[in-house]
Amino acid sequence: MRREGGKLCLTDHWHYGSSGRHSTKAAAQRDAIQSWQDFTNLEYGRSWAFFSRAASKKVGCSQTAAGWSCDVEARACKR
Template sequence: MNRFDWMKPALVAAALFSCAAPALADETGVAAIHAQQRERGNKVCFDDHYHYGSSNGQASKKAALASAIKSWSDFTDFEYGSDWAHWSLASSKSVSCSGAGGSWGCDLNARPCRKGR
């Protein structure tokens, strides 16, 4: 038995974790198909590609807006990764909410953005 055999599992673990480090930048790779531009606030946004979100049947306007934002964010996350899925970073936002009979819904769209690097 070699006196360094105990190190083999540690080296394997270190190699696995070092390969996983680039995954911390959570992107699917699909974002590269869209033209992107730098914008104010140190962010990078899609040039002309929008994502949409919607909600209905909510008890309040606040709940309807939160649900529509979650809809937008969830799909953007699925398609491009969580780096792009922050509504607070999105650009060219458009929001329309309406309520009737105690039920609220919202429709929104925006260009996904991520923090600049």
């Protein structure tokens, strides 16, 4: 762990989240972020489970005829 911008962050451990199919990109992003937060909360606890505080965030989305889906990854951080 190390301090980054006033937060304590994991240095080499990434968490991932993904969404199901949604009619909008925004809904798919929210679902993927919630997936990341749920897993991070389970593994490290609530103080680590805020995607808004995470470091090295990556978000990727794609659209098919079935709808939008997104994947996110980031290193967890806490204040």
